[in-house]
Structures are given as structure tokens and as C-alpha cells.
Amino acid sequence: MNWGIHMIKIQNLSYRHKGCSKYHLENLSVEFKPGTVNVIIGKNGSGKTTLFDLITNVINRPAEIKGVPKESEIIYQLQGLLFPATLKGKDLFRFFLYTDYKNDIRISNTPYTDQYMAPSEIELMEKVWNTQFGQLSVGERRYLSILAITLMQRKLYVFDEPTSGVDPEARMQILQRIEKLTRATNSIVILSTHTLHEFQHINCKIHLLHKGNIKFQGTYTQFVENTFNHNPDVAFYQNLIL
Numbered sequence: 001m002n003w004g005i006h007m008i009k010i011q012n013l014s015y016r017h018k019g020c021s022k023y024h025l026e027n028l029s030v031e032f033k034p035g036t037v038n039v040i041i042g043k044n045g046s047g048k049t050t051l052f053d054l055i056t057n058v059i060n061r062p063a064e065i066k067g068v069p070k071e072s073e074i075i076y077q078l079q080g081l082l083f084p085a086t087l088k089g090k091d092l093f094r095f096f097l098y099t100d101y102k103n104d105i106r107i108s109n110t111p112y113t114d115q116y117m118a119p120s121e122i123e124l125m126e127k128v129w130n131t132q133f134g135q136l137s138v139g140e141r142r143y144l145s146i147l148a149i150t151l152m153q154r155k156l157y158v159f160d161e162p163t164s165g166v167d168p169e170a171r172m173q174i175l176q177r178i179e180k181l182t183r184a185t186n187s188i189v190i191l192s193t194h195t196l197h198e199f200q201h202i203n204c205k206i207h208l209l210h211k212g213n214i215k216f217q218g219t220y221t222q223f224v225e226n227t228f229n230h231n232p233d234v235a236f237y238q239n240l241i242l
């Protein structure tokens with residue numbers, strides 16, 4: 001019997017997309033554990049989405065990736081937000097939450113709110129609930145989608161750039177929701193981002209993906225500790241040239 005901590009373990013994974021001569025992931029070894037937000041960073045085209053697609057079986061999952069829960073226990077937020085423009089905010093919530101067999105949140109004409117929301121979030125929910133998706137801004141769409149996803153109960157959450165296009169206040173609110181997932185359950189949370197400084201106050205482990213492999217792994221504090229002004233963008237650059 002396995003009493004060990006549940007985690008996703010990748011060992012010596014090499015992968016290239018069909019028709020490509022160059023490997024996008026090369027002898028990649030990494031572990032994703034519960035209890036922290038696993039933040040994947042890396043340059044454009046470094047393979048973050050490819051890695052997510054492999055973990056979630058969007059691309060056939062290779063044997064080198066172990067410990068992934070079964071499909072019904074996974075939720076994968078894609079970079080693009082594909083949802084019919086005429087459906088309303090509440091319909092999006094219904095779409096996500098009614099597909100979640102574990103959920104008992106009921107959707108009505110009254111906007112969803114809970115005790116974790118700041119007044120600005122409640123105000124936003126009141127606005128978006130009965131507004132068509134197509135009439136919402138990109139950031140409003142993303143906030144609404146991520147909020148719905150964080151209300152689902154899963155063993156693995158994968159978010160591809162969940163804060164892209166979102167204003168600084170809503171970004172922190174989204175990240176705090178995501179961080180809460182790691183506290184309340186034993187779930188594994190993995191996300192990718194290009195905006196690093198917002199993780200300063202989030203319980204996270206950073207994994208820097210570069211040239212097919214992990215170049216840096218550690219806490220936010222470890223990531224910035226050797227840089228002037230503790231600037232994470234400088235740390236990013238320095239790690240690439242090391």
C-alpha cells in the first residue's frame with residue numbers, strides 16, 4: 001500500500017511536437033506536490049502549455065508522467081476563453097458547476113457571492129451575472145471563469161495564465177482564490193504566468209522551464225534573493241543566462 005504523499009512525478013520526459021526535429025521538452029524531471037501553488041514560468045514558446053497538455057492528456061500522456069488523477073478529477077483552464085457570446089455570466093457558472101458532480105452550489109437569478117469576496121468582487125458579480133459574455137471585458141470574463149473553476153472540487157487544477165489581461169486588484173483576488181485551493185484540500189495546483197511579482201505573497205513553488213528543462217526550482221524568496229531590489233523580472237533573466 002502507498003502511504004506516501006500524492007504527487008505528480010515526471011521523470012526524464014522528452015517530447016517534440018509532430019513534424020518537429022527539435023525537442024520541446026528534453027529529459028525533463030519535475031515533481032508537483034499539493035499544499036503549494038506550483039508556478040511554471042518560462043519564455044514564450046518554452047513549452048509550458050505543451051507540458052500542461054501532456055499532463056492533462058490533451059496530448060496522449062506518456063508513461064514518464066506519473067500520479068495524475070483520473071480525468072473526472074482534473075480541471076484544465078485553457079489560455080483562450082471559449083464561451084458563446086450570447087450566454088450570460090450566470091450561464092457560465094451553470095455550465096461549470098453543473099458539470100461538477102460533487103458540487104451543491106445552485107445557480108439562480110441572484111448573483112453568486114460568498115464570504116471570501118471583497119466588496120469590489122461582489123459589485124463585479126452583480127454586474128456580470130446577467131450580462132452576456134460577449135459584452136464583458138477580457139478581464140471580467142477571466143475573473144468569472146476562474147472563480148467558477150475554483151468553486152469546483154478537483155484533485156488537479158491546471159491554469160494556463162489565469163491572470164493575463166486582469167487588473168492588479170482582480171489579479172490578487174484570483175490568485176488568493178487559487179491559493180485557497182491548496183489549503184482547503186489535498187489537491188495539486190499548477191499554473192503558468194508571465195507576471196511574477198504578484199506571487200510575492202502567495203504560498204508557491206516556482207519552476208522555471210528553459211530549453212526543455214527546469215532551470216530553477218524554489219520559493220519566491222529564493223528566486224529573487226540574489227537580485228537588486230529583489231526584482232523577479234531581473235531574476236528571470238539572470239536564471240536564463242546562468
Ligand SMILES: Nc1ncnc2c1ncn2[C@@H]1O[C@H](COP(=O)(O)OP(=O)(O)OP(=O)(O)O)[C@@H](O)[C@H]1O
Nearest residue numbers: 017018020024042043044045046047048049050051
Ligand atoms: N501543435 C504544435 N505543432 C508543432 N509545434 C508546436 C505545436 N504546439 C506548440 N508548438 C511549439 O512548441 C513550443 C512550445 O509551445 P508552448 O505553447 O508549449 O509554449 P508556452 O511556453 O506555453 O508559450 P507562451 O508563454 O507563449 O504561452 C513552441 O516552439 C511552439 O511553436
